[in-house]
Amino acid sequence: MEIEIRGLTKTYPKGVQALKAVDLSIPRGMFGLLGPNGAGKTTLMRILAGIVRPSAGQARVGPHDLATGEGRLAVKRMLGYLPQELGVYPDLSAEEFVDYVAILKGLSNAAARRARVAELLETVGLAEVAGRKLKAFSGGMKRRVGIAQALLNDPQLLIVDEPTAGLDPEERIRFRNLLVGLAGDRTVLLSTHIVEDVAQTSTRLAVLSAGRVIYQGETAGLLEAARGQVWTLDTAGPAPLGDLTVVSALNAGAGTRYRVIAPAPPTPAAVPSEPSLEDGYVALMRRRTAPLAPGAPIAAGRGV
Amino acid sequence: MTAAALHPLAGTFRYEFRMQIRRPALWALFAMASLLLLPSISQWPNLPTRAPAELAGSATHHINTYLPIIFGLLLADRLVRARRLNTLELWESFPAGRGARLWGTFLGAASASLVPLVLINLALVGLIARAVGDAHVLAWELPIFVLMVLPGLLFVGAFSIVCTLALPLPLYAILFIGYWFWGNVVQPSRIPTLTCTLLTPIGNNVAYGLLKLPGGPCLGVWPAATAAQSWESIGLLIGLALCALAAGQIVLSWRAGQG
DSSP, X not given: OOEEEEEEEEEOTTSOEEEEEEEEEEOSEEEEEEOOTTSSHHHHHHHHTTSSOOSEEEEEETTXXXXXXXXXXXXXXXXXXXXXXXXXXXXXXXXXXXXXXXXHTTOOOHHHHHHHHHHHHHHTTOGXXXXXXXXXXXXXXXHHHHHHHHTTTOOSEEEEESTTTTOOHHHHHHHHHHXXXXXXXXXXXXXXXXXXXXXXXXXEEEEEETTEEEEEEETGGGGGGTTTOEEEEEESSSOOOSSOEEEEEEEETTEEEEEEEOSSOSSXXXXXXXXXXXXXXXHHHHHHHSOOOTTOOOOSSOOO | OOHHHHHHHHHHHHHHHHHHHTOHXXXXXXXHHHHHHGGGGGGOSOGGGSOHHHHHHHHHHHHHTTHHHXXXXXXXXXXXXXXXXXXXXXXXXXXXXXXXXXXXXXXXXXXXXXXXXXXXXXXXXXXXXXXXXXXXXXXXXXXXXXXXXXXXXXXXXXHHHHHTTTSOHHHHHHHHHHHHIIIIISOTTTSXXXXXXXXXXXXXXXXXXXXXXXXXXXXXXXXXXXXXXXXXXXXXXXXXXXHHHHHHHXXXXXXXXXX
C-alpha cells in the first residue's frame, strides 16, 4: 500500500501550523519518519490514520483519499495504529482489552476473534499474563499490548508513533525486530526522534523539521549530509566553541574526547571522522537552523 | 441500524458493563446509601393494612428519591475517562462509528449501575413482603420499577454522560446534585421547582398519578395528577434522554472534525 502526499497542510484551530505543504512518497515496506519533537510527525501520522483532517493538500493511501469520509473509513479498515501515548483501560486484562479492540475493528466471528487475540498475545510475548489486568503492566508490556491490538486486522498499513519511547534497551531491540519482521508486503511507517531506531529498521526515511520535509530518500544517504563535517577532538581544556554542534563528549582519562559537527576543523588538532547516521541528522538540522544560500541543496537525497 | 453498526455497539456495551460493574465505587456508594435508607422502613406506619401495589410503589419511590444521584454521578465520568486515559486517539482510528461508542458506553455503564439499584429495591421490597407476609408485594415490584424508575434513570444517565462533554466533571457533579434536590425534593410551595411537573425524573407522576399513592409533595399543588400525565411524563423523560444522546453524538463528531 503506497502513500502519496502532496501539499499537505494542517493548521489547528488556534492557528498553530503543524504541517506546511508537505510532499512525500512512502513506498511499501518499512519507512522511517524522523524529526525533533514538535516537527509535525504526530500530526502527519494522525492524518494518515484518518483521525485528523488536513487543512489543505492531498493524502492518498493506495486509492483512498483521506480528505473524504469514505476514504478515511476505508483506510481505517486496513490500518493498524499505535499512537505515541497508548491509552488502555486499566481494569481490563490484556486479553479483554485486545478483544474489545478486535470487536471495534470489525472482527465479528467470536471464535476466530478469540483465536486471533490469543495468537497475537503469544506473538508479543504476553500469553502468560493475558489474564492480568493492564494496571499491573509495565510501560514496555503496554507497548506490546499496543502492537498486538494494531495487528488484529492484519493491516496493510501499520503506523507506529514513537513506539520505543520509554522502553529499556532490550525491549527496544525486541520491538524493532518485531516491526521489521512485520514489514514484509505491508507498509510500516515508523515515526521517531531516535535516530538509532530508524537506522536499525528502515532503508528509506524522511526527516521532518518545523512542519516541512527536509529530506527524503535512502537512509544511508543521510550520512552524506555530514560528510566532511565530522571531527574528533581530544582536549583537557574547555569544550570547543564556535560554529559547531557537539554530538558526543566522552570522558577519556585526563581529558575529554569530543565529536563535533562543524563546516571546518574547530581546532588544528581536530581529526576528520566518518559520519554516522546521527551525525547526518544533526548536520541536516544545523542546516535548517542556519541561513542557506539560495538554491543550495539540503541533503544528498531528495531535498524539499 | 445495520449489523455492522450493532456489532461494535454490542462489544462496547459488553466491556463498558464489565468495567462499570467492577468499580469499587459503584458498590461502596450504593452500599452506604442502602445502609441509610433501608432501616427507615421500620418506621413506616400501618404496613399490614396497605395494598401490595401501594407498598411496592412507596418503597420504590422512597429509594428513587435519592439513589439516582449516585447513578448519575457514576455515569458522568464515562466519556471523560476516555480523555483522561488517552484512549480517545486509538478509538478514533477504528472503523467503528462514534455513535456505537456513545450508545454502547451509555447502555453498558447504565446497565451495570442498575444492578445494585435493582438489588437494593428487591431487598427493600422483600423485607416489606416478609413483614406483611404477602409475596404480591414482590410481584408488583417489576412493573413499578420499569415505569417509575427506569425512565428517570434513562433521563439522568443520558444527561450525565453527555453534559460532561461540555462541563468539567466536578462542576457537573455540583450542579447535578443541586438540580436533583431543587427539581425533585424541594416542596413546590416553598420555591418554584420542577418537583410537580412532567419533567421530574423521581417518579412522582407514576407514584401519584398512576399508582395513586397517598400524600406526597404535590398534594394541593397538583391534586389532579392523572394516569395520562404519568404516561406523558414517561414519554417526555425517555424522549429527552434520546435527544441528549443524539446531541452528544453530534458534539463528538463535531469535535473529531475540529482535530
